[in-house]
Every structure is written in structure tokens, then in C-alpha cells.
Amino acid sequence: MSKANGAARPRTIIEKVWDNHVVADREGAPTLIYIDLHLVHEVTSPQAFSGLRERGLKVRRPELTVATTDHSIPTHDRSLPILDRIAAAQIDQLEKNCRDFGIKLFGPHSENQGIVHIIGPEQGFTQPGMTVVCGDSHTATHGAFGALAFGIGTSQVEHVLATQCLLQRKSQTYEVRVEGDLKNGVGAKDIILNLISRIGIGGGTGCVFEYCGSTIRSLSMEERMTICNMSIEAGARAGLVAPDEKTYEYLKGRPYAPKGAEWEKALSLWRQLPTDDGATFDKSITIDASSLEPMITFGTNPGMGISITAPVPDPATLSDPLERDSLAKALRYMDLPSGKPLLGHPVNVVFIGSCTNSRISDLRAAAGILKGRKVSPGVRVMVVPGSHIVKEQAQAEGLDRIFKDAGAEWREAGCSMCIAMNGDQLQPGEYSVSTSNRNFEGRQGKGGRTFLASPLTAAATAVTGVVTDVRTLL
């Protein structure tokens, strides 16, 4: 508002959402912006609530705050007690904090429990044009609705709890244009892994992405969420897609979405959000979707990705010594030779889940491959729905039977083996193909080695026991 240069200047959706949330813009300080939705989970919030207690502060807007248990919660039978006492204490603490401060909690036994980035959209909390934050870097997921959504640290969780505001510097705008038709067997996960492999895991630092173009328009809301989810893996704190009819259709009728006259009013505001013709971005990149193949990562960060038929790169081809050493270190950790594709590489575990790929469409895609087939002997396959509602939906469709008949584990909702702090983890030296978002050293368990890929690639690998091009099974 205060920094808008008149109504005539064409603006990107990123600037519009920002301008709508400026509370104060004082000299010598970052802009104070208002937060419409604050999502809270057990891992990054306890110290923030302690801070409130120490200062004698309340939660300013509990009606804009929603909590769930997802990171450290076990994914086995929920009627059993949590054996990890430290995790149990953390979950108890969240329950106490939500009681004490009057916050809505979807706890371990709630029928709406799930991964924070699954339940926000599922419940209709996430809406176009909002600012959404959470003490979790994958908050960018909510950008699929045209919201400016980003991860924050625990100090900022405390700031938002206390004031519903944050001090922020305006990011640069980065247009990610994806045009053309995807080939069979190639999807949203492959688009985002391709982007990250091109611009690198620091390529989006200081920026917010707007994903646009014909391919993005053709994707479902769930596929758009997969793409926005991994914006942080390219260094961008947020990534968003302008809302369209698909967005409104997805939202309409969800429990916390506007109703009746409120819906019509909201719709007229949301329709003003898309980037104006003539608006300019600080940076841009175009991806030809028709050229993409299924992607897989080979290394220890999400930027180390290749087409599934391509060879693992050779450190000797890099001229920069630090880059060369970093790639060599990654290949040592992964115990992989360079110069050969990953195809045929044996795996121990296949993980289908996480805030990237645990929605109903992800489970349907995986089930489509596993139907009538068996999991390769000796491979552990875990299917972890993103929320209890996704789980119920999958069961209503009979997907659970397909997974179980194939020999996969069908578990309760949570982050599970994406972050490996709830007991679901790789053993040292084990390999996984995982639909999650990070392949950092030890991310899925100390000494574990992760290949990131799509639900289709993961399911194909589950069947054969080795890294597989899903197109051979379609």
C-alpha cells in the first residue's frame, strides 16, 4: 500500500498479495506484514509458547491459528501408546499449549489429523491471496492456491503468535514458466525436480516463484501443491500459482472456506489476484514440459537430479574445486559410481508419502502401478497417507487393499520417513526411493541413502526392487 506506485502499474500476484498485507513500513526496519493463517506443529513451536509465557503474552488471533501433530508422531496403530517418551512429551506439550492458549488442535486422535501442509488445503483454511506461515520450510505448498506462504523459524512463530505480524523484506519475483504437454509417466514431481536440478538449490535464494504457463494451468490442485511444496529446495522461500477455476472448484464447500454471500465476495477479490498483463519479474526461466523425462536424484541435495535414463555426473568434469569436492563427497556418501544411470540400482525401502506426495491423487497413481502386482521380495514399501481424511478416502476407494495385497505397509498419517524422527527410518547404508522432498545425508535415518522421485517411479521401483523407469510398466 504505502509503497505502491499508483494503481496503474502492472503488478505480479506476488506483489499484490504483499501490498495487501503491509501493516507498517517504517524507515530503517523491514516491512511489517500481517499473517492470515498460522499453522503450528509440535516440533518448532514449544520454545515459542515458552517465550509467550515468559513475557506474559497471549496468542493475539487464535481464530487464525491451527495446530496439528505430524512430525514426531508414530504412524503405527494410534490406539497404541507412543513409546518414544521424548516424542510423547513433545506431543503432550503441544496439546497443553493449545489448551492454554485457546488454539484449535487436530491432535493424534482427531479425524482431521494429518501433515500440516495437507490439512490446511483439505479443510479450506488455505485460500487465495492469503499470507500463510508455519515453522516449517515446506509451507510454500499453500502457494498452489495463490497464497504467499513461507516457512519461518521458532522466533518468528512466537512473533506471529503474539502479534499476528512479521517483519519481512520484500523478495524478488521469479517467473517459472512451464509450457507444453507432459509425456506419459511424467508429472508434477518431475517438473519441480527438473527445475531444481537446473537452477540449483540456491538458485531461488531471495526470491518468490510464480509458476505459470500452459502446463501449470493443466495440472490439478494437488499437482500444483507438489510443485509449490519444493520451492524451498531451490532456495525460494515461497512459490505460488495464480488461482483459477480449478482453485475455486477445489475450495468450494470445504469446511472452513467461505460460504454463501461470503463466498461470492471472496471470489470477486480472488479474481483480481492473477499477475497483470505487462507486469515484470526480476528473473525468469522457461521449461519445455514436453522434453521432460521422469526425474530422480542421485546425490545428497535435491538439486542433484537427473533424468532417469541419464548417467550420474562425474565430479572430474567440474572445474570449480569446491563444487567438485561437494559432488565427490555426495557420491562417496551415496556409494555410487559416476557415468552410469541409476536404473537397475537395488533399493531396500520405498517410501510413498510426505507433504510433497501423500495426497489422494498420489496414492491413486501408486496404486495404479501396484494393482495386480507384488512388491519385490526383500523390499520394504511404506505407504503413508498425508492425513486421516486422505486415508479414509483411499480406503473407500479400495486403494489400501491394493497396497496390502501387493505387500506394502498401509500406515497412519504423518511425516514419517520424510524426516525420520518418529521411528520410521532407514538403517545405515540402506537405499530408498522416496516421494519426499529431501535427500540430505541422514535425512531418512542416519547413514540412509535417498533417491527422490515421483509416486509412479516409487511404485515401479517397489515392484522390481531396483530403480525403474515407470514407462516400462505402463
Place this chain on the structure above:
Amino acid sequence: MEKFTKFTSRIAPLPIDNVDTDQIIPARFLKTISKVGLGDQLFCDWRYDEQGNPKPEFILNKPEGKAAQILLAGDNFGCGSSREHAPWALTQYGFRAVISTSFADIFRGNAVKNSVVPVEVPRDAQERLFKAVAENPEVTVTVDLAQQKLILPDGSAVEFPIDEFSKHCLLEGVDELGYILQQEDAIAAYEAKRPLTINALA
């Protein structure tokens, strides 16, 4: 928050690009509900072997690393997870600054709120420092936040960027929440003109 003062220290070199926060503090240590006690787990999986014994080749287990208050790292330090446990672990170990050619956005924001200064330097200065510390592990540098200067072992100075507000908060020991709370009028005015978007308590 304590006031951040000019200081001189030895350097712990970590010549790795893209050091992510999962390495700085692995997720299994995030079940704590406290901020304290994380220094021992800093870089846990690089620092200790399967039995929990220090790996002698890792920098923090060498005498020169133990004596350092400054970490010298590769590009894009602190990428990945938003966990503020990363700067908590760094500061509790004793680090007061990290030198790199760039920092991930969320880490940078978390660091300055915990008196860890992100010292962003050009590539040639980073290379000179890696070389200097390889030749003599006892070399020291000075972090002068007020002047936004890193004084290298040869006495030359490299300027580093930091936003005015973070610099002020660090130097004066100002806490950001206190500053935001002072803007109650602006917040209330904003809320008054903006309709309720959702009501989670409904």
C-alpha cells in the same frame, strides 16, 4: 539478547557447499521442547562415529576447530529445513559468526535472531581464507559488525552486507518481538479495516 561486540577469533574451516540444516542439527534431536543442550549435537553425524566417538578428522574435533568462534563454510550455508535449532546449536557450541559466499534465506533470518552473524564475502576472500587457515590453523580474523568489516589475517578488510535493522538489533541487543509489540496501533488499525478471513474456532 546480548549486545554483539567486535571480536577476533580463529576459524574452523568447513569447505563444503550447501551445508544443510539437517547436517547442522539432525532431525532426531528436534524432539526437545527446550532451546538448550544442542551444542553437543552440532554436526552430530559428521562429528561422531557409530559408537558416538569423535571422528578425529572432523574439524570440530581438532584443536584448531575447538578453539574457533567462527565457522568458514562453502556456498549456500544453512539451506533446507527452517529449524531454528541450527543457530541454537551453533551458538551453544560457541560460534558467533559464519563466513560464506551466501546463506539460505531462512537460516540467515534465524541466525541474526540468535546472535550468530552471517558474514557474506566474495568468492576470492573466501578462497583466501581457506588457503590461509590451511597454511596456518592458528590465523585469526576479526568480525567488526559496526563497520560491517571482516579483517583478514593479512590486515586487509572485506566489507560484508547486513540489513540495517538486523545490525541494529545485534549491536544493541534489541529483541525483534519487543519492536513489533510497539506497533500495536498500526496492527489494530490494519485489523479494523480487514475482514476476518477464517475462523478456526468456529
